[in-house]
Amino acid sequence: xxxxxxxxxxxxxxxxxxxxxxxxxxxxxxxxxxxxxxxxxxxxxxxxxxxxxxxxxxxxxxxxxxxxxxxxxxxxxxxxxxxxxxxxxxxxxxxxxxxxxxxxxxxxxxxxxxxxxxxxxxxxxxxxxxxxxxxxxxxxxxxxxxxxxxxxxxxxxxxxxxxxxxxxxxxxxxxxxxxxxxxxxxxxxxxxxxxxxxxxxxxxxxxxxxxxxxxxxxxxxxxxxxxxxxxxxxxxxxxxxxxxxxxxxxxxxxxxxxxxxxxxxxxxxxxxxxxxxxxxxxxxxxxxxx
Amino acid sequence: xxxxxxxxxxxxxxxxxxxxxxxxxxxxxxxxxxxxxxxxxxxxxxxxxxxxxxxxxxxxxxxxxxxxxxxxxxxxxxxxxxxxxxxxxxxxxxxxxxxxxxxxxxxxxxxxxxxxxxxxxxxxxxxxxxxxxxxxxxxxxxxxxxxxxxxxxxxxxxxxxxxxxxxxxxxxxxxxxxxxxxxxxxxxxxxxxxxxxxxxxxxxxxxxxxxxxxxxxxxxxxxxxxxxxxxxxxxxxxxxxxxxxxxxxxxxxxxxxxxxxxxxxxxxxxxxxxxxxxxxxxxxxxxxxxxxxxxxxxxxxxxxxxxxxxxxxxxxxxxxxxxxxxxxxxxxxxxxxxxxxxxxxxxxxxxxxxxxxxxxxxxxxxxxxxxxxxxxxxxxxxxxxxxxxxxxxxxxxxxxxxxxxxxxxxxxxxxxxxxxxxxxxxxxxxxxxxxxxxxxxxxxxxxxxxxxxxxxxxxxxxxxxxxxxxxxxxxxxxxxxxxxxxxxxxxxxxxxxxxxxxxxxxxxxxxxxxxxxxxxxxxxxxxxxxxxxxxxxxxxxxxxxxxxxxxxxxxxxxxxxxxxxxxxxxxxxxxxxxxxxxxxxxxxxxxx
Numbered sequence: 001x002x003x004x005x006x007x008x009x010x011x012x013x014x015x016x017x018x019x020x021x022x023x024x025x026x027x028x029x030x031x032x033x034x035x036x037x038x039x040x041x042x043x044x045x046x047x048x049x050x051x052x053x054x055x056x057x058x059x060x061x062x063x064x065x066x067x068x069x070x071x072x073x074x075x076x077x078x079x080x081x082x083x084x085x086x087x088x089x090x091x092x093x094x095x096x097x098x099x100x101x102x103x104x105x106x107x108x109x110x111x112x113x114x115x116x117x118x119x120x121x122x123x124x125x126x127x128x129x130x131x132x133x134x135x136x137x138x139x140x141x142x143x144x145x146x147x148x149x150x151x152x153x154x155x156x157x158x159x160x161x162x163x164x165x166x167x168x169x170x171x172x173x174x175x176x177x178x179x180x181x182x183x184x185x186x187x188x189x190x191x192x193x194x195x196x197x198x199x200x201x202x203x204x205x206x207x208x209x210x211x212x213x214x215x216x217x218x219x220x221x222x223x224x225x226x227x228x229x230x231x232x233x234x235x236x237x238x239x240x241x242x243x244x245x246x247x248x249x250x251x252x253x254x255x256x257x258x259x260x261x262x263x264x265x266x267x268x269x270x271x272x273x274x275x276x277x278x279x280x281x282x283x284x285x286x287x288x289x290x
Numbered sequence: 291x292x293x294x295x296x297x298x299x300x301x302x303x304x305x306x307x308x309x310x311x312x313x314x315x316x317x318x319x320x321x322x323x324x325x326x327x328x329x330x331x332x333x334x335x336x337x338x339x340x341x342x343x344x345x346x347x348x349x350x351x352x353x354x355x356x357x358x359x360x361x362x363x364x365x366x367x368x369x370x371x372x373x374x375x376x377x378x379x380x381x382x383x384x385x386x387x388x389x390x391x392x393x394x395x396x397x398x399x400x401x402x403x404x405x406x407x408x409x410x411x412x413x414x415x416x417x418x419x420x421x422x423x424x425x426x427x428x429x430x431x432x433x434x435x436x437x438x439x440x441x442x443x444x445x446x447x448x449x450x451x452x453x454x455x456x457x458x459x460x461x462x463x464x465x466x467x468x469x470x471x472x473x474x475x476x477x478x479x480x481x482x483x484x485x486x487x488x489x490x491x492x493x494x495x496x497x498x499x500x501x502x503x504x505x506x507x508x509x510x511x512x513x514x515x516x517x518x519x520x521x522x523x524x525x526x527x528x529x530x531x532x533x534x535x536x537x538x539x540x541x542x543x544x545x546x547x548x549x550x551x552x553x554x555x556x557x558x559x560x561x562x563x564x565x566x567x568x569x570x571x572x573x574x575x576x577x578x579x580x581x582x583x584x585x586x587x588x589x590x591x592x593x594x595x596x597x598x599x600x601x602x603x604x605x606x607x608x609x610x611x612x613x614x615x616x617x618x619x620x621x622x623x624x625x626x627x628x629x630x631x632x633x634x635x636x637x638x639x640x641x642x643x644x645x646x647x648x649x650x651x652x653x654x655x656x657x658x659x660x661x662x663x664x665x666x667x668x669x670x671x672x673x674x675x676x677x678x679x680x681x682x683x684x685x686x687x688x689x690x691x692x693x694x695x696x697x698x699x700x701x702x703x704x705x706x707x708x709x710x711x712x713x714x715x716x717x718x719x720x721x722x723x724x725x726x727x728x729x730x731x732x733x734x735x736x737x738x739x740x741x742x743x744x745x746x747x748x749x750x751x752x753x754x755x756x757x758x759x760x761x762x763x764x765x766x767x768x769x770x771x772x773x774x775x776x777x778x779x780x781x782x783x784x785x786x787x788x789x790x791x792x793x794x795x796x797x798x799x800x801x802x803x804x805x806x807x808x809x810x811x812x813x814x815x816x817x818x819x820x821x822x823x824x825x826x827x828x829x830x831x832x833x834x835x836x837x838x839x840x841x842x843x844x845x846x847x848x849x850x851x852x853x854x855x856x857x858x859x860x861x862x863x864x865x866x867x868x869x870x871x872x873x874x875x876x877x878x879x880x881x882x
Contacts (some may be wrong), residue, residue, distance in 0.1 A: 035418040085601050092364060093600045095421055096554070099366070100596025101546055103589055110586025214586070218543070222429065225422045233418075260437040267426035274423065275411045 015247020040221020445535025774880025
């Protein structure tokens, strides 16, 4: 029983990271109708920026801010270089371009920084606290806390602020939004910046738990995408629940079934969902719209 | 809408008189020369390896030209399918001591089944799902290759893979691979002009229109995907035999991206483009070997290339050439039709062609169509009218199967079609056009109409491609566009595009023709011509169910009118009586 609780905690912690990246996916998807396959690389790049900034001798919090600012900039470049020129084409060229961007980002970092995984210290000095039978790792606690805060922020931002409502209007009907005087391209730009920062945040948070490596981006992105499908594609709550569920499933799978195949569980769950419940837990539209 | 009249009787020309094999003879001669060269020229080991790699990779990239180029579906796991074929030959010929041929066949089969399974689980959903699921599959295959050491030897890979007895020397094996490449290339090249290939292109251009023209969209996509996987498996098997050693890193996600880049660079729509792209992307890195000294740099450049190609050269290198060819072909005239279009609508049921009873379509709480009865009598024009939002187009979409009916029954010529998917309704004799024109935009007018003529169960078209072309030309001539058959859709005016859509439906010889606001967006001359066309169609006994706002057209063309308002039927009967019905007047003009 103790082990189960311990695994549950770890699973939710790692799941929270997937949830954050999945959130970035969903926001971009809703704004542009395109899945950004480079979303995971945002996490990877942010983690490397953090490592570089700390090597420069910046304090942890300053490195954190620098990394997030770098991500905002990357969001701008990504939008202008990859999405914007293709915005009037069908989804297929855009998908392929984002895949190209993901390969470019991952391998540029590899070329600059080399293949050795880097270590990023956690935010807190204390490694964790013992709570009865389970050990709560401080970094996991931080991840879970930040995720909760972000989910609340996200809700407030999209439901209660004018900018959030403009973003929603853009994602639902671009033509109508532009007729109402909303600058669609600005809204899409903001969405990319926000998603890049969100992805970056997830990367920085998870980096002390995993290693900082070139592969971390694609691994996280695939899990996060699986999470969005499991939760219900295009659904914000679904992305978060899906992410948490996936983290838990994976952790238990690794503990009870097989460690080497840990990364395979997410995909098996994904394929099972596609066959039996393609609309996901929260049942959104499934087929491409007419 | 006035096209030069080509309804004049013209002596029947000979279309495509030479058999296919003779027309394609130059290809076979060229291929034979290549095979002979591969079998006789002396290469050093380095050149030999590059040639062998280019040959086998090209076959795998041909697969992508089918799934991505012809059918518009993405596959990011081609390296995994390639790997399945390679490991089948690797493990089979070494650990299991099975003959090379059996292993090659087995590898193809495994890839095919894996592809079909992935396709069946995902292809009903949108393209994003397919992209992600194929990446996931790629990851799982890589995980298994690395971790299932008992089967795959793990990261060490499989050494000492055998070749067939017949092609023991590397020279003869290369010649064998080149021959395979030539055969597969021919099949893929020719596929585009077969029924299946046309269906794939139709699905790529417009899924909805493909469905209502009798194409089983889901199955077509699965065929394309499974075929791609099969070619991946075949290529992998040949690769394993050629290099005698396989290991997991040769079949990683990065390799899938390399395949994709090859396909995009050369031109995704054609096997020639695929071969060019593959050749270039194997040679360029050899010339730029120094790039490989920095890990990652080489793939980073690939990634950049993908973005640049997609942005600036979406049709690839071969796309430029193919474009010029298409422009040249547009100037050529198709041989005119030998005879006039004949419509012989089937007459299985009784006097009523379409019997709709209690039809409802609800979207959540909204009753868009609510308990509507329509009986369309055989012959003549029946109109379905109603104010905006009255449920006309919804009714049409339920009739053609784009929406599933919430309740009610639809019987077409004696067949209950209520629960059929769109393509089966088309096979049962339904033809339709769309209010917002849905043509296959990358094809010529003739090809569009040929797809219509290929409707399963069309008795008016004979066997073979020539009969198909003839039928399509008859239909195009019937609407007055026969002389422009070889032009691409984009070069036609709006009104002409509408006519092509009608021709596409007519070529299929439907039992009932549904026209969704055919007069929308036409000027008054075009409307008059449309009216004339409707008369000529009706004169041949084909029943038409038309939706339109244009009261002049409706009152003149239709003998029978059904009126909808707020999803319910408010009037039904002979035209003039219905138009004077007080409920109809108040629905259109408002009551006092």
